[in-house]
Amino acid sequence: MIKIAPSILSADFSKLGDEIKKVEQAGADLIHIDVMDGHFVPNLTIGPNVVAAVRNVTKLPFDVHLMVSNPQDLVLPFIEAGADILTVHAEAASHLHRIIETIKKGNKGSCQAGVSLNPATSIVWIEDILREVDLILLMSVNPGFGGQSFIPLVLEKIRRLKAQLKACNSNAVIEVDGGINANTAASVIEAGADILVAGSAIYGAKNCAAAIRQLKNAAAL
Numbered sequence: 001m002i003k004i005a006p007s008i009l010s011a012d013f014s015k016l017g018d019e020i021k022k023v024e025q026a027g028a029d030l031i032h033i034d035v036m037d038g039h040f041v042p043n044l045t046i047g048p049n050v051v052a053a054v055r056n057v058t059k060l061p062f063d064v065h066l067m068v069s070n071p072q073d074l075v076l077p078f079i080e081a082g083a084d085i086l087t088v089h090a091e092a093a094s095h096l097h098r099i100i101e102t103i104k105k106g107n108k109g110s111c112q113a114g115v116s117l118n119p120a121t122s123i124v125w126i127e128d129i130l131r132e133v134d135l136i137l138l139m140s141v142n143p144g145f146g147g148q149s150f151i152p153l154v155l156e157k158i159r160r161l162k163a164q165l166k167a168c169n170s171n172a173v174i175e176v177d178g179g180i181n182a183n184t185a186a187s188v189i190e191a192g193a194d195i196l197v198a199g200s201a202i203y204g205a206k207n208c209a210a211a212i213r214q215l216k217n218a219a220a221l
């Protein structure tokens with residue numbers, strides 16, 4: 001069953017708690033939180049204090065996507081703030097294996113470890129750690145902003161990654177992030193995605209529940 005992770009990057013930040021509750025009631029499976037540092041990506045968003053402030057408004061897992069340089073410095077603060085899944089970019093990590101270990105050990109093993117790749121980064125970069133991670137986040141836009149168009153070359157990457165995960169008996173799930181909407185979801189699911197992140201397609205919709213349903217139903221198309 002495909003899971004949907006609304007990205008609060010497209011929410012109204014003046015009422016973030018209510019916006020999270022709204023998508024929980026609308027059928028979301030996880031809450032995707034985009035952390036940007038103005039350095040790894042040209043935008044600045046959310047720090048650990050904000051994550052901690054909204055932690056108790058929902059029981060849904062917090063899926064924290066770190067788009068920062070030097071991610072090793074922020075791993076523990078975000079785990080303490082309440083991240084359930086913490087994903088770092090392979091392009092930003094000098095010692096990726098060490099960061100993954102730190103995430104998995106942090107706060108008594110309460111957090112799952114994810115690794116993310118930009119559209120232009122090959123899955124060759126992570127083929128030696130496919131059994132070490134819980135989640136692989138394939139970016140289907142260049143990170144930094146919501147509302148961009150889906151980059152189709154990612155479909156082939158999802159297929160190749162799915163086959164590699166099967167071949168090495170990895171239980172890691174594939175999450176796809178960027179430009180996911182009612183038009184792009186079906187091909188992403190068909191290629192092998194397990195979790196779809198969607199910001200503008202959910203928070204920009206008049207009816208969030210209908211938008212989430214539409215993405216889930218794309219699996220049957």
Ligand SMILES: O=C(CO)[C@H](O)[C@H](O)COP(=O)(O)O
Pocket residue numbers: 007009010032034065067141142143144145146147148177178179180197198199200201
């Ligand atoms: O990581 C991200 C951007 O870097 C966001 O999660 C992503 O862009 C979601 O927004 P949309 O669904 O509007 O593309």
Ligand SMILES: [Fe+2]
Pocket residue numbers: 007032033034065177197
């Ligand atoms: Fe994201």
